Amino acid sequence: MEVAVNLELKTLNVKQDITYLNTSNDTLVSIVLNDWNNAFSDRNTPLAKRFSDEFYRGFHLAKTVEKGNTTILNLTDSNFTALEWERTEKNPDFIVIRLNKKLLPGEQIDLHITYISKIPSDKFTHYGFDQNGMNLKNWFLTPARFENHDFVKYNNFNLDDIANAEADYKLEIKVPNNYSIITDLNSVSKDSTNAAYSTYSFAGSNRTDFNLFIEKQNNFRSYNNGTIEVLTDLKNKKITEIQKAIVINRVAAFANEFIGKYPHKKITVSQADYERNPFYGLNQLPSIISPFSDEFMFEITFFKTYLNNYLKNSLRLDPRKDNWVYDGIQIYAMMKYMEEYHLDEKMLGRLSRMKLFKSYNITNLTFNEQYSYYYMLMARKNLDQPLGDPKNTLIKFNEQIASKYRAGLSLSYLDDYLNHNIVPESVQEFYNLNKSQQTNRYDFEKILIKKSPKNLDWFFNTIIDSREIIDYKFTNVSRTADSVQFSIKSKTDIYAPIPVYGLKKNKIVFKEWIEPKQPDSVYQFSRKNADKLVINYDNEVPEFNQRNNWKSLKSLAITNRPIKFNFAKDLEDPYYNQILYIPTLTYNYYDGFTPGVRFHNKTILDKPFTFDINPAYSLKAGTLSGSSAFAWSQYYRNSTLYNVRYSLSQNYFHYAPDATYLRLNPMVQFRIREENFRDNRKQLIMFRQVIVNREASEFITDNSKPNYSIFNARYANTKTELVDHFNFMTDVQFSSGFGKASAEVEYRRLFENNRKLNLRVFAGSFIYNTTNSDYFSFGLDKPTDYLFDYNILGRSETTGIFSQQYVIAEGGFKSKLNPAFANQWMATVNASYALWNWIEVYGDAGFLKNKHQKEYFAYDSGIRLNLVPDYFELYFPVYSNNGWEISQNKYNEKIRFVITFSPKTLVTLFTRKWF
Numbered sequence: 001m002e003v004a005v006n007l008e009l010k011t012l013n014v015k016q017d018i019t020y021l022n023t024s025n026d027t028l029v030s031i032v033l034n035d036w037n038n039a040f041s042d043r044n045t046p047l048a049k050r051f052s053d054e055f056y057r058g059f060h061l062a063k064t065v066e067k068g069n070t071t072i073l074n075l076t077d078s079n080f081t082a083l084e085w086e087r088t089e090k091n092p093d094f095i096v097i098r099l100n101k102k103l104l105p106g107e108q109i110d111l112h113i114t115y116i117s118k119i120p121s122d123k124f125t126h127y128g129f130d131q132n133g134m135n136l137k138n139w140f141l142t143p144a145r146f147e148n149h150d151f152v153k154y155n156n157f158n159l160d161d162i163a164n165a166e167a168d169y170k171l172e173i174k175v176p177n178n179y180s181i182i183t184d185l186n187s188v189s190k191d192s193t194n195a196a197y198s199t200y201s202f203a204g205s206n207r208t209d210f211n212l213f214i215e216k217q218n219n220f221r222s223y224n225n226g227t228i229e230v231l232t233d234l235k236n237k238k239i240t241e242i243q244k245a246i247v248i249n250r251v252a253a254f255a256n257e258f259i260g261k262y263p264h265k266k267i268t269v270s271q272a273d274y275e276r277n278p279f280y281g282l283n284q285l286p287s288i289i290s291p292f293s294d295e296f297m298f299e300i301t302f303f304k305t306y307l308n309n310y311l312k313n314s315l316r317l318d319p320r321k322d323n324w325v326y327d328g329i330q331i332y333a334m335m336k337y338m339e340e341y342h343l344d345e346k347m348l349g350r351l352s353r354m355k356l357f358k359s360y361n362i363t364n365l366t367f368n369e370q371y372s373y374y375y376m377l378m379a380r381k382n383l384d385q386p387l388g389d390p391k392n393t394l395i396k397f398n399e400q401i402a403s404k405y406r407a408g409l410s411l412s413y414l415d416d417y418l419n420h421n422i423v424p425e426s427v428q429e430f431y432n433l434n435k436s437q438q439t440n441r442y443d444f445e446k447i448l449i450k451k452s453p454k455n456l457d458w459f460f461n462t463i464i465d466s467r468e469i470i471d472y473k474f475t476n477v478s479r480t481a482d483s484v485q486f487s488i489k490s491k492t493d494i495y496a497p498i499p500v501y502g503l504k505k506n507k508i509v510f511k512e513w514i515e516p517k518q519p520d521s522v523y524q525f526s527r528k529n530a531d532k533l534v535i536n537y538d539n540e541v542p543e544f545n546q547r548n549n550w551k552s553l554k555s556l557a558i559t560n561r562p563i564k565f566n567f568a569k570d571l572e573d574p575y576y577n578q579i580l581y582i583p584t585l586t587y588n589y590y591d592g593f594t595p596g597v598r599f600h601n602k603t604i605l606d607k608p609f610t611f612d613i614n615p616a617y618s619l620k621a622g623t624l625s626g627s628s629a630f631a632w633s634q635y636y637r638n639s640t641l642y643n644v645r646y647s648l649s650q651n652y653f654h655y656a657p658d659a660t661y662l663r664l665n666p667m668v669q670f671r672i673r674e675e676n677f678r679d680n681r682k683q684l685i686m687f688r689q690v691i692v693n694r695e696a697s698e699f700i701t702d703n704s705k706p707n708y709s710i711f712n713a714r715y716a717n718t719k720t721e722l723v724d725h726f727n728f729m730t731d732v733q734f735s736s737g738f739g740k741a742s743a744e745v746e747y748r749r750l751f752e753n754n755r756k757l758n759l760r761v762f763a764g765s766f767i768y769n770t771t772n773s774d775y776f777s778f779g780l781d782k783p784t785d786y787l788f789d790y791n792i793l794g795r796s797e798t799t800g801i802f803s804q805q806y807v808i809a810e811g812g813f814k815s816k817l818n819p820a821f822a823n824q825w826m827a828t829v830n831a832s833y834a835l836w837n838w839i840e841v842y843g844d845a846g847f848l849k850n851k852h853q854k855e856y857f858a859y860d861s862g863i864r865l866n867l868v869p870d871y872f873e874l875y876f877p878v879y880s881n882n883g884w885e886i887s888q889n890k891y892n893e894k895i896r897f898v899i900t901f902s903p904k905t906l907v908t909l910f911t912r913k914w915f
Helices: 036-040 046-053 241-258 271-276 294-312 323-341 349-353 367-380 396-418 422-433 441-451 457-464 903-911
Strands: 002-006 011-021 028-034 069-076 084-086 094-103 108-118 128-130 133-136 167-176 180-183 186-191 197-207 212-215 221-224 229-232 266-269 472-479 483-490 498-504 507-514 522-526 532-535 550-552 563-567 577-588 592-600 609-618 623-635 641-656 659-673 681-694 707-720 724-734 738-750 756-769 825-836 839-849 856-868 872-880 896-899
Touching: 036 046, 036 069, 094 108, 167 180, 180 266, 221 241, 229 241, 241 294, 241 323, 241 422, 266 271, 266 294, 271 294, 294 323, 323 367, 323 396, 323 422, 323 441, 367 396, 396 422, 396 457, 422 441, 472 532, 483 498, 483 532, 498 522, 507 522, 577 609, 592 623, 756 839, 825 856
Parallel strands: 002 167, 229 266, 563 577
Antiparallel strands: 002 011, 011 108, 028 094, 069 108, 084 094, 128 133, 133 212, 167 197, 180 212, 186 197, 221 229, 472 483, 483 522, 498 507, 498 532, 532 550, 577 592, 592 609, 609 623, 623 641, 641 659, 659 681, 681 707, 707 724, 724 738, 738 756, 756 825, 825 839, 839 856, 856 872, 872 896
C-alpha cells in the first residue's frame, strides 16, 4: 500500500496492490475483500443497527464529518483491466470482486485498487481520529479468510473479530513532519527530505492485521527486553518508568513461557485497546478510592491488553466463530499468572484487610474467584449463552464479561480435573500449530483429546457447546469413625466430574474427584476425622448453586448453614443463610418521612426464593407502616417462556390524612423472550388478585366501597432500542361491582435530526359497571390508582401541589378538564415531539362517554420539559377545552410534574445496553 494521510480531511488516499495466491483446492470466480471502514458510512448499516440495539446514541446523532466510508476510485486486475465489484446495502462492509477468468488452485492474480478511506471519529469505538491524530484499525481493504469452500463474509459489529486472510504486508505511508507513526509492523526506512512530509516504509509477514497510530504528540514508550519490543501508551503517571519496565518484562516473559514465543518482533498495547476491553471489576473505580496499588493496577491493565493483542496477532482462528478459544486461553493465562505472582490478592484488594469488612463474603474472595461470580450473574438470570456460539450472537454482558470469564474458568476446571499439565501443554502445542497453518477450534479440541487419558466428550458437549448447568447435592450420607459414604444427585441431570472435599474445622483433610454417571452411584472414602463434606469447595467447577453443597458429619447438627446478618449488600455466601439489612426512607404527603429498616436476602446473584420485609414508622402520622414481598422464581432454560414468578406482596400506608390502606397482592407472572437473546422483544403475561382494605375517611366522599377485591390479567409485548420503541399492552379487571378491558399502544421514534416523536393510544371500556362513584372509572388526566400500583405522593388530593403530580396512565391528559372520568368508555391519543434537546411540544385528544351523557371530545396542548425521562418532567398547558390556559388565573396550579424516587428506574437506563 502507498498511503497519503490528510489529517485535515481525516482521509487516507490509498494505492493498493494485492497479489492473491489461491492456496485452497477450490477454483475461485470471485474474491471477497473486507471493507469494515465503510460500516461507518450511514445510520442503516449493520453496525449502526447494533449501536441502536445497545442504546448507544453517539453514532445515530453524529455529524457527517464524524462518520467514515470507503470510496473506491479504480479496481483492475493484473492486465489493468477493470473488474466488476459489488457492495450491497445489506452488506456495506465487504466487497465482492468478480474475476474475469477463473483462478485455479495454486494460481495467483494481481489486483490494483485506488481508494479513499474517510476515517470516522474515535468516539464510537475508540478507533479513528481525535485531536491528536489517528488510531487506525480495519481501515484498508484486505482479502477475507477462506475456509469450507467459501469466503468468510462478516459484518462489522464493533467486536474486533474481522476474519482476514493471512498476508505479507508492505506499507509506504506519507504523513506531515510534525506527526509520528507508531506501528507493530517492522520499520524498513524513513525519508524526511521533503520539508512538509515524511515517508515511512514498514513491512510484516504472516499477519492477519496490524495496528497503526498517527500522533502529533507521541504518547507511546518503547520497552525492549531483547525478545520483543513493546510499544505502549497506557496511562499511569503514579508509577516510575522502572516499575513499568519490570512489570512489562515480567508479563512478556510469562506469556512467552506459558503460551509460546510471539511470532513478530513488535507488539502495541494501547490505552484505546484497554478501554475497549477493560478489566471489569473494582479496579475501574477512580484511583483515589481504588483498593489496589498503582503498580498492581498498571500490571493487570497491561497484562489483560497485552494478552488480548498477543493472541489476536498470533492465532489464525476465525475470531468470531471460534472466539471461546481466544477468551479461554486469555483468562486461563491470567488466572495462572495471578496464582504465580499474586496468590494472596483479594477481589477487593486492601479493603479485605479492613476489620470493618471482614464479615462480608465479597472481601474474602480471592482475585481469581471473582470470575465465577461474573459468569454466575448471568446464569442466575437465565441469560448465559453457550461458549461455542458465535461472538456476534452474544448479548453485550456475555460478550465482554461473562462468557470470557466462563471460558477461562472452563479451561481451569479441565486443568484441575486432568491434573497432569495437560491443558498448559495443549495450549502451547495449539499455539505453535498456528505458526504453520490456519486453524479452528476443533484443532484445539483434537490436541486436548489426544493428550488426555480420559474421555472429554462431556467437556465439549456440555461446557462448551451448551448452556446446560451443573448443580450437585448430597443424598444418603452416612459415616463411621473411619469412613464416609454418600450418593450424589445432579439436580439438572447433567453429569460432569466434580471434586468432593472433607473438612475438619474448615481445613481440607481430603479431596477426591468423582465422575458421576448415574444418580444412584455410591462413593466411600476414608473419613480422616472430617466433620464436614463439601462438594466443589474451592469452586473449581462453574456450578450453578453452591448453597446445597454442604453436609455436616457431626452427630448433632442443627443446620448445615447458619444465619449471618450483613449490612447493605454482599455476594452470595454458600456457607451461610444470609439476611441483609439497610435503613430506608420513604415519603408521601400523609405519612410524611417514613424511616424504616429493610430485611431481605437479595444478594448480588439472583436466587429462586427472595423475601423483602420493610417495617417503618410514619413520622407525620405517628403510626407503624411498611411493606413486604415474598417471591419464588422458576426458570426454564430451554424455552422461550424462560421465567415464571410467583409472588405475594403487602403494603400498609396512609391514603388520606386520617385513614390507612392495606393491600395484598398475590401474583403470577410469565416472562417470554425470543430465541435470539439479542432480540430486544419481551413479552409478559400476568395474573393477580388485588385485595384492598381501607379505613373510612372523613376526607373521602366518593361513595366507593372501602374494601374490595379485583382480579387483574395483563399482557404486554415490548420491543425497544434506541431508534424505535414499541409497546402493546392489554388489561382486563373483574370485581363484584365492575368489569373492564383496556388496551394501550406506545410508539417512539428518534429521527436522524435528533428530534423524537412519542405516540400513545389508549382505549378502555367497561363490560359492566354497577358502582355509584368514579373511584373505579377511567381517569382522563390522572388515575385514581385503586390498585395502588403507582408511587403517588398525595393520592387523595384534589387541590395543591400534590394534586399536580402526573402519572402516564389511562387518558394521559395533562390539563384538568371536566368531566375528568369516564364510567362507560374512553379513547385517547397522546403525542409529543421534541423541538430542541429536552424541550417538547405535546398534544392530547380523545373521546370519553359517561352514562346518561353524550360523548365528550377532549383536547389539550402545551410544552413538555423532559429533563430526566421517567424521573423528572414538567408539563406546561397552553390551550385546551378550557381555552388559553396560559393566560388564566392561578396558572401555576395547572403545571403538572413527574417525579420518581425509585432507583430501579434509573438503574434500568444504565443496564439495558448490557442485558
